[in-house]
Amino acid sequence: xxxxENEAFIVFWNQMTMRIWPATLETLYMVxxxxxxxxxxxxxxxxxxxxxxxxxIMPNAVINSIASTVVNIGRSIPFIILxxxxxxxxxxxxxxSIGTTAAIVPLTVGAIPYVARLVESALLEVDRGVIxxxxxxGATPWQVIYKVLLPESLPAxxxxxxxxxxxxxxxxxxxxxxGGGGLGNLAIVYGYQxxxxxxxxxxxxxxxxxxxxxxxxxxWIARRLDHRHTS
Amino acid sequence: MIDVPVQxxxxxRDVHKTYGKGxxxxxxxxxxxxxVMPGExxxxxGLSGAGKSTLxxxxxxxxxxxxxxxxIDGIDVTGFSGRRLRSVRRSIGMIFQHFNLLANRTAxxxxxxxxxxxxxxxxxxxxxxxxxxxxxxxSHKADRYPAELSGGEKQRVGxxxxxxxxxxxxxxxxxxxxxxxxxxxxxxxxxxxINRSLGLTIVMVTHQMHVVRSTxxxxxxxxxxxxxxxxxxDEVFANPQATMTRxxxxxxxxxxxx
Ligand SMILES: Nc1ncnc2c1ncn2[C@@H]1O[C@H](COP(=O)(O)OP(=O)(O)O)[C@@H](O)[C@H]1O
Ligand SMILES: [Mg+2]
Numbered sequence: 001x002x003x004x005e006n007e008a009f010i011v012f013w014n015q016m017t018m019r020i021w022p023a024t025l026e027t028l029y030m031v032x033x034x035x036x037x038x039x040x041x042x043x044x045x046x047x048x049x050x051x052x053x054x055x056x057i058m059p060n061a062v063i064n065s066i067a068s069t070v071v072n073i074g075r076s077i078p079f080i081i082l083x084x085x086x087x088x089x090x091x092x093x094x095x096x097s098i099g100t101t102a103a104i105v106p107l108t109v110g111a112i113p114y115v116a117r118l119v120e121s122a123l124l125e126v127d128r129g130v131i132x133x134x135x136x137x138g139a140t141p142w143q144v145i146y147k148v149l150l151p152e153s154l155p156a157x158x159x160x161x162x163x164x165x166x167x168x169x170x171x172x173x174x175x176x177x178x179g180g181g182g183l184g185n186l187a188i189v190y191g192y193q194x195x196x197x198x199x200x201x202x203x204x205x206x207x208x209x210x211x212x213x214x215x216x217x218x219x220w221i222a223r224r225l226d227h228r229h230t231s
Numbered sequence: 232m233i234d235v236p237v238q239x240x241x242x243x244r245d246v247h248k249t250y251g252k253g254x255x256x257x258x259x260x261x262x263x264x265x266x267v268m269p270g271e272x273x274x275x276x277g278l279s280g281a282g283k284s285t286l287x288x289x290x291x292x293x294x295x296x297x298x299x300x301x302x303i304d305g306i307d308v309t310g311f312s313g314r315r316l317r318s319v320r321r322s323i324g325m326i327f328q329h330f331n332l333l334a335n336r337t338a339x340x341x342x343x344x345x346x347x348x349x350x351x352x353x354x355x356x357x358x359x360x361x362x363x364x365x366x367x368x369x370s371h372k373a374d375r376y377p378a379e380l381s382g383g384e385k386q387r388v389g390x391x392x393x394x395x396x397x398x399x400x401x402x403x404x405x406x407x408x409x410x411x412x413x414x415x416x417x418x419x420x421x422x423x424x425i426n427r428s429l430g431l432t433i434v435m436v437t438h439q440m441h442v443v444r445s446t447x448x449x450x451x452x453x454x455x456x457x458x459x460x461x462x463x464x465d466e467v468f469a470n471p472q473a474t475m476t477r478x479x480x481x482x483x484x485x486x487x488x489x
């Protein structure tokens with residue numbers, strides 16, 4: 001019997017094209033958009049937390065404690081609660097609180113403190129002697145940031161972006177369960193509520209593949225950028 | 232001819248520096264005064280913890296003294312900040328014990344760095360980088376990263392980097408202390424030849440007597456935040472006055488004959 005007339009295959013194929021593929025695209029859309037915005041806002045926040053430290057290049061106790069507090073509070077709120085708590089804000093930004101585009105708002109907000117913390121530890125790894133050398137050459141604080149701190153910690157920053165993106169895959173699935181669309185929504189609606197175990201399985205497999213893919217690509221790039229040790 | 236008195240290129244006047252507060256307070260410098268003349272290699276020697284690094288870092292105001300003044304070419308720069316401070320720093324090169332090169336830049340990239348800081352055009356930078364690599368004998372290592380260079384090569388890159396913006400003073404903080412004896416000699420030779428050919432004033436901090444003996448014209452002995460003796464190297468070594476100088480000399484002889 002030809003494959004294309006095999007009933008089981010037709011069911012499988014239809015599920016793939018009608019459900020799994022669109023849901024995967026929705027997930028990718030949520031993950032990439034929130035990772036982009038999360039990093040765009042989280043990296044500067046992480047830089048701010050580091051450079052305003054008492055022993056760093058732009059000491060400022062007030063800004064430092066505000067920025068650190070924002071990061072700490074942000075990190076300690078469980079995502080599921082954050083998502084519900086900021087619904088008015090989400091509506092204000094996205095015009096609605098359901099759907100994939102709306103889900104990007106809480107995902108981004110949740111990612112920012114996470115990114116900031118990762119950036120903070122990456123920048124603190126930069127050798128103090130190198131920062132000092134740059135200052136001794138008459139570098140401005142801004143030059144120290146974009147010519148020393150960021151390039152010297154680039155491999156760690158790439159890993160930070162990778163970890164964030166990987167985490168956003170699972171958070172986006174969580175967002176999906178409350179009407180955000182994507183693979184998480186699919187798994188709940190079909191796999192759980194309608195007892196379609198196969199859909200649940202495919203969803204899990206695809207999530208695992210996405211995570212593996214992001215992690216290996218990120219690690220590979222980070223290794224390529226790292227010149228601190230002889231290869 | 233009129234006899235013009237030579238003005239020190241660098242003077243410290245009664246410089247005090249204290250770290251920390253309360254019971255943890257450390258008085259690193261307790262009233263240091265020094266004059267460094269243009270074109271000389273000036274050594275600062277002392278035991279570990281004597282305050283040598285603090286002293287040299289006060290010169291380019293990486294540390295700010297809480298009392299006393301730092302004069303460059305007779306100008307009091309102690310209170311400088313922002314743009315004026317950066318412009319003073321750009322006229323003073325510095326090299327370090329642990330080289331402090333940017334790990335993710337090549338040798339050429341590291342040498343280019345201070346010129347990027349001052350906004351030199353790209354073409355000019357490339358020309359100067361090639362010239363400096365040649366000068367320190369590392370043209371063949373231009374595209375190597377610091378991790379691929381030996382200690383001596385890293386310090387050569389450090390020296391080229393410090394010279395890139397044509398400073399008037401070069402500060403060396405234990406520049407040879409992380410190097411083996413042979414490499415130390417070659418780096419000291421390089422520094423001496425820079426001093427001779429460019430007339431560059433060098434301030435050299437070290438805890439090694441032989442470095443002072445082989446390289447410096449004059450030396451100051453630092454002991455617990457005080458300058459206890461200053462003079463031409465031959466005189467200080469032939470006829471040491473301070474207890475600390477005698478102790479350092481005795482230890483150096485003991486090590487040499489051990
Ligand atoms: N950043 C700092 N904070 C606190 N104490 C310091 C600091 N830097 C140096 N010191 C102290 O100041 C003294 C002089 O140190 P330093 O100038 O590094 O000496 P040296 O270079 O001669 O070994 C030492 O007691 C040292 O512990
Ligand atoms: Mg020292």
